[in-house]
Amino acid sequence: MKMRLFTAIDLPGDLLGNLERLIESLRPAARLKWSPAANLHITLKFIGGWPEERLEDLRAALAGVRFEQPIAVEIRGLGFFPDPRSPRIFWAGVSAGPELAALAGQIERALEPLGVEREKRAFSPHLTLARIPEPVPLGRLRREITASEPAGFGGFLARRFCLYRSRPGPAGSVYTRVAEFPPGCR
Known part of the structure; x- marks a missing residue:
């Protein structure tokens, strides 16, 4: 059986609270598929379908990744991609030094030696605040963003990354932590 997996950096509770308040304030402005605050994370690598019987191979490979010092991360700015005129994602920006891209x-x-395909696009860290599955009017949302966008939502020191499993649920995806690297790091 295949598991849908990805690696990510978790956000601290105070930052999640700031982003949850932002989402709640913007929710009435557009009918989007808003992300639950508990699901917000910085994706490092989407792995996709992975055989459950090969999970230990994946853990062993990830355990070899060097994460020797904390990475300073700031969450600031809001935007849309891939195209601001016809967006699919509404995001909050992630600002970090070259260490995040290096990780x-x-x-x-x-x-890669396990057969996981390399990402073809350049690494572009962000938080997916909402998905836009079909064209919807965004004028009110854009006005709300312009009127109320804070300078930033907060920052933190990332000390670990996690392997997550994603399962579909009635209210959207449910993420379960499978492992953390380095193990036991908080």
Whole structure:
């Protein structure tokens, strides 16, 4: 049986609270598929379908990734992609030094020998606040963002990354932590 997996950096509770308040304030402005605050994370690598019987291979490969010092991360800015005129994602920006991209690159290289395909796009860290599955009017949302966008939502030191399993649920995806790296790091 295949598991749908990804690696990510968790957000601290105070930052999740700030983002949850933002989402709740913007929710009435557009009918989007809003992310539950508990699901917000910085994706480092989407792995996709992975055989459950090979989970230990994946854990062993990820355990070899070097994460020697905390990475300073700031959450700031809001935007849309891939195209602001016809967006599919509404996001909050992630600002970090080159260490974050280096960590994502290490994960890519660690998983490649296991047959996990490399990402074709450049690493672009962000938080998916909402998905836009079909064209909807966004004028009110854009006005709300312009009127109320804070300078930033907060920052933190990332000390670990996690392997997550994603399962579909009635209210959207449910994420379960499978492992953390380095193990036991808080």
